[in-house]
Each structure stands twice: as C-alpha cells, then as structure tokens.
Amino acid sequence: MDTFLINTQDKSFDILIVDDDHSVVMALRNVLNDLGRVRFAQNAVQAFEMISDISPDLILLDIDLPDKNGLDICRDLKKEPDTSDIPVLFITSQVGATLEREVFSCGGADYISKPLNPYVVAARVNTHLNYRHLIIELNKMAMRDGLTGVNNRRSLDEKLKIEYKRSFRDKTPLTVAMIDVDEFKKYNDYFGHIEGDECLKRIASTIQLCGRRPADFIARYGGEEFVLILPNTDKNGAYEILTHLLQMIAQLNIEHTPEAKYDHVTVSVGYSTFSPEETTQDDADDKALLSFADKALFQAKQQGRDQICYL
CATH class of the missing domain: 3.40.50.2300 (Response regulator)
Structure with a gap:
C-alpha cells in the first residue's frame, strides 16, 4: 500500500x-x-x-x-x-x-x-x-504575473468578485486602490527595459510588504499599474496604509530620468471604498468600485502625481 x-x-x-x-x-x-x-x-x-x-x-x-x-x-x-x-x-x-x-x-x-x-x-x-x-x-501559475510574481489581471477579476460578495454579505467595508508608477515610459526610454523590469519588481515587492495582512491582495493590472484590494478596511484605514506605501516607495530611492518631475521614482494612488450599508443588492457592482478607483487615480495624476486621491 x-x-x-x-x-x-x-x-x-x-x-x-x-x-x-x-x-x-x-x-x-x-x-x-x-x-x-x-x-x-x-x-x-x-x-x-x-x-x-x-x-x-x-x-x-x-x-x-x-x-x-x-x-x-x-x-x-x-x-x-x-x-x-x-x-x-x-x-x-x-x-x-x-x-x-x-x-x-x-x-x-x-x-x-x-x-x-x-x-x-x-x-x-x-x-x-x-x-x-x-x-x-x-x-x-495561471494566476501569477510572469514578471513581478504578484497576481495577474485574471486573478484580480476573480478575487474582486469574491471579496465584493463577502463584503456585502458580512456588511464590512471593502477598499480598492489603483497604483501607477509615475512617468514610467520616460524611465523605460532612458534606462532601458531591463532596468524598467527591475523597477517594477521592486515596486511590486514594496506593495506586497504594505499589503501584508492575510486577506490583502495585490495584482498587476497591466503595464506599470497595480491594484491593491483591502478587505474589511474603511476609507480612513486605507488612507493610512496607502500613505505608508508612498513613504516606502520614496525610501527605495530609485533614481528617475532627468526629464521626470521628481528625481526618484514615485507612484500615484487612487482609491475607493465600498460601504455595504449604503448600497442595495441591485446597485452592488464590483466593477464600479474599480472604476471609481481608476478615476481617483486619474485625479491624482492631474494634480501633480506622487499623491493619494479618493473618490
């Protein structure tokens, strides 16, 4: 036997x-x-x-x-x-x-x-x-991003649906943040794609360290964009986590191109929080939460980068 x-x-x-x-x-x-x-x-x-x-x-x-x-x-x-x-x-x-x-x-x-x-x-x-x-x-393997080792877009779509349903069922807040590496095209053009890949790996690892609770989830959304899912986290709690993230990225002190706004690599963050008590079952939509975070990210970019915006 x-x-x-x-x-x-x-x-x-x-x-x-x-x-x-x-x-x-x-x-x-x-x-x-x-x-x-x-x-x-x-x-x-x-x-x-x-x-x-x-x-x-x-x-x-x-x-x-x-x-x-x-x-x-x-x-x-x-x-x-x-x-x-x-x-x-x-x-x-x-x-x-x-x-x-x-x-x-x-x-x-x-x-x-x-x-x-x-x-x-x-x-x-x-x-x-x-x-x-x-x-x-x-x-x-199918759910991992080949470059950074974090979750990929497919994994994100599935996870967001699960966490959204759980949030609605348990009546707990759910925050989604979109994180974009500022002026990354300039970085790639100046330092080359190999250095660009290394930069993304370091950013991804730092986001993982920031979202270190067991339920936290990070995924590469595409290119230089990442998404961080923070279950059971309200607007204020998420702001503290994301503020710490910006500080950790700054501490990496990754040199940026001379043409960039800042001399070191920074990120912009947009986030939104789903509050189940303010939403009916008919209005619940996980994609809308991601869309709000994306719009907040655009606002952070428009306002000068290296900052956090909420929508």
Whole structure:
C-alpha cells in the first residue's frame, strides 16, 4: 500500500470525514493517517462548521446522514466559490447506475462502496489529493504575473468578485486602490527595459510588504499599474496604509530620468471604498468600485502625481 502514499514531508493535507458510523470513521482514520491530518464530523451542521474553519483538501462524505442527505450537502458546497473546488468522495452502501449518476451530477468526484477496502480507500484518496495539489499549482501559475510574481489581471477579476460578495454579505467595508508608477515610459526610454523590469519588481515587492495582512491582495493590472484590494478596511484605514506605501516607495530611492518631475521614482494612488450599508443588492457592482478607483487615480495624476486621491 506504500505505493499510494503521498510524501507528507512535502505536502500537508486536511482530510474531513463526515459519517455518523463510529466504526467507519475509525477504519478510515487508520487508513488515512499517513496521508494528512484527519478530522471528523458526525452530521451536516458539524461538517459545515469544520469546512468553514479548516477548508479541507478533501471530504469523505456519507450519503445517508441523520440531518441532511450527503448529495444535498455536496450541491451546497459546489455553489460556493470558497468550497466549489474541494473534491468530495462519497461513502455509500448503495450500488448501481442511478447512484453513479446522482454522485457525479451533484458534483461528487468519486464514491467508495461499503464495506470499505483499505487498499481502495488509500488509492482513491491519494489520487484525488495529488490531482488537487497539481490543479492548485497550475492555477497558481495561471494566476501569477510572469514578471513581478504578484497576481495577474485574471486573478484580480476573480478575487474582486469574491471579496465584493463577502463584503456585502458580512456588511464590512471593502477598499480598492489603483497604483501607477509615475512617468514610467520616460524611465523605460532612458534606462532601458531591463532596468524598467527591475523597477517594477521592486515596486511590486514594496506593495506586497504594505499589503501584508492575510486577506490583502495585490495584482498587476497591466503595464506599470497595480491594484491593491483591502478587505474589511474603511476609507480612513486605507488612507493610512496607502500613505505608508508612498513613504516606502520614496525610501527605495530609485533614481528617475532627468526629464521626470521628481528625481526618484514615485507612484500615484487612487482609491475607493465600498460601504455595504449604503448600497442595495441591485446597485452592488464590483466593477464600479474599480472604476471609481481608476478615476481617483486619474485625479491624482492631474494634480501633480506622487499623491493619494479618493473618490
């Protein structure tokens, strides 16, 4: 069975077993302990609480739970962006074509029949964990900007939608800032594209240091523009963060071209804050928030650069 074991020194997975049969839970624990951290839930309520807390890498789910059908639980998970990509393997004593159709139609990744065969359980769980790991790594590569290493435009679009929905649901403020390197074309023309690339890398790293909270998100919007998403941050809180950013950029002391307004590289910032209590569901629009930040950035440019504007 060792053939199917993941190298846990390199990967650490969270596996959630949802089953009200104690003997099944113990059997699964004995099989899966070498594959990751194994957690348990006996019903749907406990399962959703644990999923919210630990965001498991894989769920083994009994179809027949005391408080909710496992197929319905899977459908609920697949509706939510935060849980839709978690592989769900059903545990069932049922067999037949009807079961297979129901499992896959609700978004299940696979099913394991009772009585459980330890070899089969280890093999299937390991296969789906490895597959998930590879998908995550590929998605990370697809969501990264090749030059600076921060998130790219595609990643930004997805993240903004998620954070906007979360902000509206939790009634917490959401701030979006657009950051532009001032007179960057002049910099590129004078120092060359290699130095220009290095300049962008240093700016991106500095923005990352500024937006260092776990929920903060930075992306390269295009060219010399970056976007910083600050969840649960109001107008005043964002201003403090962005003011600190301008100070950190100044401390880099990157020499600018003699034709530039300032002798060192600066950035202009425009930002806007979404306040859920002032917006109805019909008026909610994540793209509008980004548009307001873009207009504020234009205003900062018009007023002389190296400053912050709010709209």
